[in-house]
Amino acid sequence: MLVKSLKFAHAPARARARPTLALSLAAALALSLAAAGAVHARPTKRACAAAYERAQGLRRDGRLLDAREALIACSQPACPPAAVADCGPWLAEVEQSLPSVVVAAKDADGRERLDVRVLVDGRLLAATLDGKALPVDPGLRTFRFEPATGQAVEERVLIREGEKNRAITVTLGAPAAGAPAARRPLASPPLATPAAAPLATPAAPLATPAEPSIPPLAWVAGGVGVAGLAVFAVAGALSLDAEADLRATCAPRCAADDVRAIRVQHAAADIGLGVGVVALGTAAWLYLTRPAAARSPQPAAARSPQPATARSPQAPAARSPQPRAARSPHPPAPRSPRAGAGALRPSLRPFIAGAAAGVEGTF
Structure with a gap:
């Protein structure tokens, strides 16, 4: 009896321990x-x-x-x-x-479409358009826009590195076939306008004659002439001063060397005078006979053309007879030659005759 009572006492404790053990195993x-x-x-x-x-x-x-x-x-x-x-x-x-793009699609009428799938180089970028920025690899990319209805469109776009939120807009479809084409207004024939008479061309201004240039030899001759006159002045002054000194001191029994020196000075003065006169005369002759500069031709006065009058093909235009000019019984007076046409040019030439020198010519 005691054993049976103990068995009945342990039975509820075992029943309570089984769920606890199961929970512990499940948690572990x-x-x-x-x-x-x-x-x-x-x-x-x-x-x-x-x-x-x-x-x-x-x-x-x-x-x-x-x-x-x-x-x-x-x-x-x-x-x-x-x-x-x-x-x-x-x-x-x-x-x-990493660059990014914002894709937008419109139809031919300008209405925005959202049911467009976007692929980049065959890789899905967006199933539909929602206006958000989409990251894309940089480089030359092929964008393919596939609408739910209609024909797909492809575009090649160069994507730059670091470029953010670049807007890409594509137009899908073509204009409706039933839309009436806009009529163009008929072009009216151009009205015949009378031809305007051409304006007279203004006469070109007369070219001013250019001043003839001075030959270089004229400058050289002039310099030699000035130098000769300077030698004449210096040598003449020295010789006159020495001659006056000799006359006051030793004339008429002066030393032969002193007299010879005075004569040399006189000769140098005479030579300087001759060279100066000849050189200056040559310079004057070269200056007066220098070639004139080429003058540009004077354009003739432009004539104003008369407007052509329309002639009728049926009736030719009548010509008005023009009276002949009455001949004058007196012969016309001879025309005076133009200025400078037959003008005589000055002619100069140097000469040396014994101890004298000079320039002769005609003017």
């Missing part, structure tokens, strides 16, 4: 599964290193979208600190350089 199993999932979710060192290397190559190739995904993977806190220290700043640089 859930914790182990969560821990295993967390371990599998964490990136391994090998995955972080692969993402680190892949991000650098993608940045060099200009594939910034894929590079951004790789940098996000290698900048996780579970990755090695060295990889996180590099991937974090690189991710900021890629976000700054």
Whole structure:
């Protein structure tokens, strides 16, 4: 009896312990599964290193979208600190350089359409248009716009690195076939306007005659003439002074050397005078006979053309007889020659006769 009572006493305790044990086993199993999932979710060192290397190559190739995904993977806190220290700043640089576009589509009537799928180089960019900016890799890209109804449109667009929120608008479809074409107004025939008489061309201003240039030999001859006159003046003054001194002191018994020196001075003065006169005369002759500069021809006065009058093909225009000019019984007076046509040019020529020299000519 005692054993039976003990059996009945332990039976409720066992019944109560079974649910508790089941709950404990279930909780332990859930914790182990969560821990295993967390371990599998964490990136391994090998995955972080692969993402680190892949991000650098993608940045060099200009594939910034894929590079951004790789940098996000290698900048996780579970990755090695060295990889996180590099991937974090690189991710900021890629976000700054990644361009974006804002796509808009309109139909032929100008109404905006949203049921358009956008693909870039065959890769889906947007299923529908919502006005938001869409990131795109830089470079020459092919945009394909596929509306829900209608024909697709493709456009090649150059996307620049760092360009944000670039607007791209495309027109889909063609104008409706039943729309009436705008009628153009009939062009009225041009009215016949009388031909305006051409204006008389104003006469060109008369060209002023150019001053003839002085020959270089005239300057040379003039310089030689001035030098000769200077020798004449200096030598003559010295010889006269010496001659007056001799007359006052030793005349008529002066030394032969002193007299000879005075004669040499006299001769030098005479030669200087002759050379000066001849040179100056030559310079004057070269100046007066220098060739005149070419003059530009004077254009004749422009005649104003008379407007042509229309003639009827049936009746030719009658010509009015013009009376002949009455002949004068007196012969016409001879015309005076033009100024300068037959004018005589001055003629100069130097001469030397014994101790005398000079210039002779006609004017």
